[in-house]
Amino acid sequence: MKSSMELNTYSKHITQDPTLPAAQAMLHAIGLNREDLKKPQVGIASTGFDGNPCNMHLNGLAGLIKQSVNQQELVGLVFNTIGVSDGITNGTPGMRYSLASREIIADSMETVVQAQAYDAMIAIVGCDKNMPGSIMAMCRLNRPAFMMYGGTIASGSYKGRKLDIVSAFEALGELTAGKLSQEDYQGIIENAIPDAGACGGMYTANTMASSIEAMGMSLPYSSSNPARSSDKQDEAHGAGVAIKVLLEKDIKPLDIITKESLENALTVVMALGGSTNAVLHYMAIANTAGISLTLDDIQTISDKTPLLADLKPSGAYYMEDIYRIGGVPAVMKYLYEKGFIHGDCLTCTGKTVAENLAEVPSLVDNQKIINPVETPIKPSGHIQILYGNLAPEGSVAKITGKEGEVFKGPARVFNGEFEVNEGIINGKVKPGDVVVIRYVGPKGGPGMPEMLKPTSAIMGAGLGKSVALITDGRFSGGTHGFVVGHITPEAQTGGPIALIENGDIIEIDAVNKTLNLHVSDEEMIRRRAQWNEPALSVSRGYLYKFAKTVATASQGCVTDQL
Numbered sequence: 001m002k003s004s005m006e007l008n009t010y011s012k013h014i015t016q017d018p019t020l021p022a023a024q025a026m027l028h029a030i031g032l033n034r035e036d037l038k039k040p041q042v043g044i045a046s047t048g049f050d051g052n053p054c055n056m057h058l059n060g061l062a063g064l065i066k067q068s069v070n071q072q073e074l075v076g077l078v079f080n081t082i083g084v085s086d087g088i089t090n091g092t093p094g095m096r097y098s099l100a101s102r103e104i105i106a107d108s109m110e111t112v113v114q115a116q117a118y119d120a121m122i123a124i125v126g127c128d129k130n131m132p133g134s135i136m137a138m139c140r141l142n143r144p145a146f147m148m149y150g151g152t153i154a155s156g157s158y159k160g161r162k163l164d165i166v167s168a169f170e171a172l173g174e175l176t177a178g179k180l181s182q183e184d185y186q187g188i189i190e191n192a193i194p195d196a197g198a199c200g201g202m203y204t205a206n207t208m209a210s211s212i213e214a215m216g217m218s219l220p221y222s223s224s225n226p227a228r229s230s231d232k233q234d235e236a237h238g239a240g241v242a243i244k245v246l247l248e249k250d251i252k253p254l255d256i257i258t259k260e261s262l263e264n265a266l267t268v269v270m271a272l273g274g275s276t277n278a279v280l281h282y283m284a285i286a287n288t289a290g291i292s293l294t295l296d297d298i299q300t301i302s303d304k305t306p307l308l309a310d311l312k313p314s315g316a317y318y319m320e321d322i323y324r325i326g327g328v329p330a331v332m333k334y335l336y337e338k339g340f341i342h343g344d345c346l347t348c349t350g351k352t353v354a355e356n357l358a359e360v361p362s363l364v365d366n367q368k369i370i371n372p373v374e375t376p377i378k379p380s381g382h383i384q385i386l387y388g389n390l391a392p393e394g395s396v397a398k399i400t401g402k403e404g405e406v407f408k409g410p411a412r413v414f415n416g417e418f419e420v421n422e423g424i425i426n427g428k429v430k431p432g433d434v435v436v437i438r439y440v441g442p443k444g445g446p447g448m449p450e451m452l453k454p455t456s457a458i459m460g461a462g463l464g465k466s467v468a469l470i471t472d473g474r475f476s477g478g479t480h481g482f483v484v485g486h487i488t489p490e491a492q493t494g495g496p497i498a499l500i501e502n503g504d505i506i507e508i509d510a511v512n513k514t515l516n517l518h519v520s521d522e523e524m525i526r527r528r529a530q531w532n533e534p535a536l537s538v539s540r541g542y543l544y545k546f547a548k549t550v551a552t553a554s555q556g557c558v559t560d561q562l
Contacts, residue, residue, distance in 0.1 A: 007040040007074075007119060007247045007248065008038070008039065008040040008041070008119055009040075009119055009143075010041075010117040010118060010119050010143070011040060011041040011075075011117050011118060011119050013117055014027075014116075014117050015027065015037040015038070015041075016037070016038070024037060032075065036075055039073055039074055039075045040074050040075070040119040040120065040247055041074070041075045041077055041116075041117070041118045041119050041120075042069050042074050042075065042076050042077065042118060042119065042120045042121065042122060042243055043077055043079060043109075043112060043113045043116065043118035043120070043121045043122075044062050044065050044066055044069065044076050044077065044078045044079070044121075044122050044123075044124065045079055045080075045081060045109045045112070045113075045121060045122070045123040045124070045134065045137075046058050046059050046061075046062035046078060046079070046080050046081075046123075046124050047080070047081055047082070047083045047105065047123075047124070047125050047126060047127070047130040047134075048060075048061075048062060048080065048083075048124070048126075049080075049082075049083055051085060051088070052083060052085035052087070052088065052126070052127060053087075053153060053193055053195065053196050053197060053198075054083075054085065054087075054126035054127035054150065054153075054196075054197065054198040054199070054205060055083045055085075055126040055127055055130070055150065056196050057126075057150060057196040057197075057227060057228075058124050058125070058126050058150050059078075059080075061124050061148070061150060061232070061233075061236045062078045062124050063078070064233065064236035064237060064239075065122055065124060065148065065236050065239040065240070066078055067237075067240075068236065068237050068238065068239045068240030068241070069122070069239065069240040069243060070240070071240050072240040072241060072243075072244040074120075074240065074243070074244065074247075076240075077116070077118065079112050079116075081104070081105050081108040081109060081112075082101060082104055082105060082108070083101065083105075083126065083127050083129075083130055084097050084098045084101040084127070084129065085127060086098050086127060086128050086129075086199075086204070086450065086452075086476060087165050087193075087199060090169070090449075090450055090452045090453055090476065091417070091421065091452070091453035095447070095449035095450060096445045096446060096447030096448075096449050096543055097447060097542070097543070098128070098129060098447065098449065098450065099129060099280070099442070099447055099448050099449075099474070099557060100446070100447045100542065100543065100546045101129045101133070102129035102132055102133040102136070102281075102284070103133070103546070103558075103559045104133070104542075105129060105130060105133025105134065105137070106132075106133045106134070106136035106137045106140070106288075107137075108137075109121070109123065109133070109134060109137035109138075109141075110137045110140045110141055113137070113141050113143070114141065118143070119143060119144070119247065120143055120144040120145055120243050120246065120247055121137075121138065121141065121143060121144075121145040122145065122146060122147075122148060122239055122243055123137075123138070123145070123146075123147045123148065124148045124150060124236075125147060125148070125149060125150060126149075126150035126197075126198050126205070127198060127205055128198075128203075128204040128205050128208065128277065128477075131147065131149070131205070131208040131209060131212055131281075132208060132281035132282075132284060132285055134147050135147060135212060135217055135253075135257075135285050135288075136284060136285060136288045138217070138253040139253050139254065139257060139285065139288040139289045140288060141253075142252045142253055142254050143252060143253075144243060144246035144247045144250070144251060144252060145217075145243075145246070145252075145253055145348075146217055146218055146219065146242060146243070146246065146348035147212055147217050147218045147222075148218060148219070148222055148235060148236065148239060149198075149209040149212075149213075149218060149222045149223050149225075150196075150197065150198065150227055150232075151197050151198070151225050151226050151227030151228070151229065151232045152197050152198055152199075152200050152205075152206055152209075152224070152226050152227060152318070152319035152320060152323075153193060153194070153195065153196065153197030153198060153199065153200045153226075153227060154194055154195060154197065154200070154226065154227075154228065154320060155194075155200050155318050155320060156191045156192045156193055156194050157191060158184075158187045158188050158190075158191040158192075159184070159187065161188075162318075163188060163191060163192040163193075164192060164193070164199060164200045164201055164312060164318065165192060165193060165199045165200070165203075166199075166201065166203075166312065166313055166452075166456065166476075167188055167192050168188055168189055168192040168193070169452055169453065169456035169460075170456045170457075170459050170460040171185050171188045171189065171460065172185075172453075172456065172457060172460060173424075173456060173457040173458065173459060173460015173461040173462075174460040174461075175460075176424075176425055176457065176460070176461060177460065177461040177462055179460075179462070195227070195228060196227045196228060197226060197227030197228065198227070199477075200312070200318040200319055200320060201311060201312025201313050201318055201319065201477070202272050202273050202274055202275070202309065202311035202312060202313070202315075202319065202477065203275055203312075203313065203476060203477030204274075204275040204277040204278070204476065204477035205477070206223065206274075206319045206477075207269055207272070207274030207275040207277070207278050207477055208275075208277075208278065208281060209222065209223035210223040210224070210268055210269075210272055210274070210328045210331075211265035211266065211268045211269045211274065211278060211282075212265065213268075213328050213329075213332075214261075214264045214265045214267070214268040214328070214332055214341070214353075215256070215257060215261045215262065215264060215265035216256045216257075216261050216264075216345055216346060216347030216348055216353065217253065217256055217257065217347075217348055218348065219235065219238070219239075219242055219348060219349060220327075220328075220329045220349065220356055220360065221235065221327045221328070221329055222235060223327075223328045224319060224322050224323045224327035224328045224329075225323065225327070226319075226320055226323055229323075242348065242349065245349070245350045246348060246350065249350050251346065251348070251350060253289075254289060254290075255346055256345070256346050256347060256348060257285070257289045257291070258291065258345065259291055259292075259293070260342040260344075260345050261342070261345040261346075262282060262285070262286055262291065262293055263301060263342065264341050264342055264345060264353065265278075265282060266278070266282060266298060266301045266302075266305075267301055267305050267335065267340050267341060268328070268331070268332065268335070268341075269282075269381075269383070270301060270302050270305035270306075270307065270380075270381030270382070270383060271305055271306065271307065271308045271309060271331070271335060271340070271381075272308070272309040272311060272331070273307050273309050273311050273314065273315065273377075273382055273400065274383075274477065275475075275476070275477030276383055276396045276397075276398050276474065276475050276477075276479075276485060276486070277474060277475070277476075277477060278383075279295070279298055279383065279396050279486065280474065280486070280553060280556050280557055281556070282298070282556075283295075283298075283554075283555065283556030283558075284556035284557065284558045285556075286556075287555070287556055287558050287561060288558070288560075295385045295394045295396075295554055296385065298383065298385060299384070299385040299513070301381065302380055302381030302382075302383050302384060302385075303380050303381070304340075304380070305340060305380065305381045306371075306373055306376035306377075306378065306379050306380065306381075307376055307377045307378040307380070307381060307382050307400060307401075308370050308371045308372075308373065308376050308377065309322075309331075309369060309370055309371075309377075310368065310369055310370075310371065310377060311369070313477070313479065313480040314382075314400045314402055314480040315377075317368075317369045321369050322369060324364070325363055325364040325367040325369055325370070326360075326361055326362065326363050326364055329356070329357065329360040330360060330361060330362060330363045330364075331363065331370060332353070332357060332360075333357045333360045333362060333363075334362065334363055334370065336353070336354065336357050338373050340373075341353065343357070377400065377401070378400060378401040382398055382399055382400045382401070383396060383397070383398060384396075384397040384398075384399050384510050384513055385397075385513060386484060386508070386509075386510070386513050386514055386515040387513065387514065387515070388514040388515040388516040388517075389496060389516050389517055389524075390470070390487065390496050390497060390500075390506070390515045390516060390517045391484075391487045391488060391496075391497075391515045392488075392489070392496070393488040393489055393552065393554045394486070394488050394553075394554045395470075395484050395485065395486050395487040395488065395515055396484070396485055396486040396553075397483065397484040397485075397508070397510055397515075398475065398479065398480070398483055398485075399482070399510040400480070404465075404482065405509070405510040405511050406507070406508065406509050406510065406511060407434065407468040407482050407507070407508045408505065408506070408507040408508070409432045409433055409434045409468065409505070409506065410432070410433060410434065410502075410503050410504065410505060410506075411433075411434050411436050411500050411501065411502055411503060411504045411505075411506050411517075412428065412429055412430075412433040412434065412435050412436065412502060413436045413438070413500055413501065413502050414435070414436065414437050414438075415438060415439050416437070416438075416439055416440060417437060417440055417449060417451060417453065417454060417473070420435060420437050420451075420454045421453055421454055421457065424454060424457045424458060424461065425457070429458070429463065429467060430467075431463060431466035431467065432466060432467070433467050433468075434467075434468045434469070434470060434506040434508070435454070435458070435467060435468065435469040435470070436469075436470055436471070436497065436500050436506075437451055437454065437469065437470075437471040437472075437473060438471065438472055438490075438491035438497045438498060438500070439472070439490075439491045439492060439498075439534070440471060440472060440473035441472035441473060441487075441488075441490025441491060441492055441493075441495075441553065442490065442546075442547070442550045442551075442552065442553060442557045443490060443492040443493060443536070443547045443550060444472065444490050444491055444492030444493075445473065445537075445543075445547075446536065446537070446538060446543045446544070446546055446547035446550075447543055447546060447547075448472075448473055448474050448553065448557060449473055449474070450473065450474055450475055450476040450479075451469070451471050451473050451474070451475055451476075451479070451483075451485070452475065452476035452479055454469065455469060455475065455476075455479045455480070455481055455483060456479075458481060459480065459481055464480070464481045464482075465481075465482075467481075467482070468481075468482040468483070468484070468506075468508055469481065469482070469483045469484070470483070470484040470485070470487060470497070470506065470508070470515070471483075471484070471485050471487065472485075472486070472487040472488070472490035472491050472492075472495065472497050472553070473485060474486055474553070482508065484508055484515060486553040486554070487515070487553075488552050488553050488554040489552065490552070490553070492533070492534070492536075493533070494528070494531060494533060496517065496524065498531055499524055499527040499528060499531060500517060501527075504517055504518070504519055505517075505518040505519075506518070546559065
């Protein structure tokens with residue numbers, strides 16, 4: 001264990017170098033005295049901003065974290081980076097920046113900590129891409145660090161109906177189908193989201209928070225403590241002690257993030273029915289950490305992990321309900337006792353998973369949210385990796401079993417999200433169709449936007465059980481229904497999805513894990529000869545840089561692939 005005088009590994013090169021008087025003068029200007037300059041410096045990275053309920057309270061929590069850090073004879077220094085609200089940008093051109101923002105978040109956190117020579121980092125994050133972005137930065141830096149989740153939002157309510165963000169998305173389909181009055185439509189919009197916190201179901205934010213906790217990079221209960229709870233405040237007050245332990249024991253992210261800890265994370269994703277976005281993010285995290293993780297590895301974990309949680313979007317409950325039955329640690333304890341989790345993985349508490357879980361109470365008796373492994377919702381995971389002549393490099397399906405496991409029907413093709421939204425409203429999508437949305441991949445979008453608006457419109461219109469949807473884009477964690485995304489190669493690069501025509505028969509088989517177009521090889525050759533790569537929809541700016549550097553969806557959409 002390091003002594004307190006040895007913890008300023010990086011900052012001492014600025015604070016203790018007699019040839020850097022100007023740098024030290026700058027630090028005195030921010031309020032540090034001579035004794036402070038001897039202390040380790042902890043960068044507190046906040047993705048707080050006013051424009052998103054997921055993030056609007058984070059700067060306040062960052063202030064509490066700073067107080068906690070300073071109480072440990074450390075110097076806490078808050079800095080900020082960007083965020084993009086998926087809920088606000090979904091269905092608009094702004095959604096193209098959502099996934100791409102993950103790279104900016106990682107780059108900017110790395111930049112500040114490296115440039116300012118901080119000895120450690122705590123990230124306080126909220127919305128979806130904040131979390132993997134912060135973990136990727138921690139992997140690059142490999143200095144003592146952990147992530148604190150801003151917490152889940154409380155559910156909304158209108159006329160006795162429990163609501164969340166997806167309720168608002170699906171209300172449009174209900175209105176269009178004549179199932180909802182204009183007054184009730186407006187009532188749902190005004191009451192779906194009551195306060196601060198990330199979207200309340202097992203959507204991408206709660207998926208990533210839960211699984212990062214399982215991976216060991218956030219403190220126990222961080223993912224399930226609600227945003228406005230006293231427990232979240234207590235968590236912030238305890239951050240200083242936690243980072244001091246990591247500094248003293250010299251425990252770094254790459255000591256914690258291993259193949260086994262990634263398996264723990266993905267096991268929790270499968271058991272809780274988490275978002276397909278976890279596939280992209282964990283492949284990106286693994287790549288940044290220098291660990292091999294493939295789509296086939298993820299399928300192996302899905303095959304052996306039962307879906308246990310009856311959580312939104314396909315189930316009945318919310319993250320706030322997980323909190324009430326013991327939180328994610330209680331779920332992990334149950335999975336560990338049943339042999340699904342590696343107990344010897346190190347965590348950011350300085351203890352192993354097994355040591356952490358030994359102190360955790362079991363799941364509350366008689367709860368109905370987490371099914372026993374003997375009677376799961378589905379005996380294997382809901383995330384399925386499909387290959388076939390439409391996805392020779394893979395695709396990702398979200399199949400809970402409630403939608404069925406095989407779908408075959410004629411293609412209804414749309415070149416982009418806005419085209420399909422108009423088509424659904426105008427009745428172009430019929431029962432039995434396989435809706436195809438293409439040119440929305442990482443390059444084609446650019447940015448691989450989520451297709452939550454069209455899937456919500458389909459569900460709201462009552463077509464959820466009679467229509468399938470495939471895309472080279474991706475889905476929100478709030479998406480449910482018979483959907484397949486991340487189709488690789490994407491249309492923009494000439495993938496087979498670019499060659500589909502209206503009426504072609506498409507078969508999705510989650511049992512045999514295949515996605516096939518029933519068109520002859522000769523016909524596909526003819527179509528390919530006539531296909532020309534379209535120009536990118538942007539010619540400069542960040543999305544242009546993203547499109548030029550991004551890896552495929554099957555490689556995690558990273559922009560600095562090893």
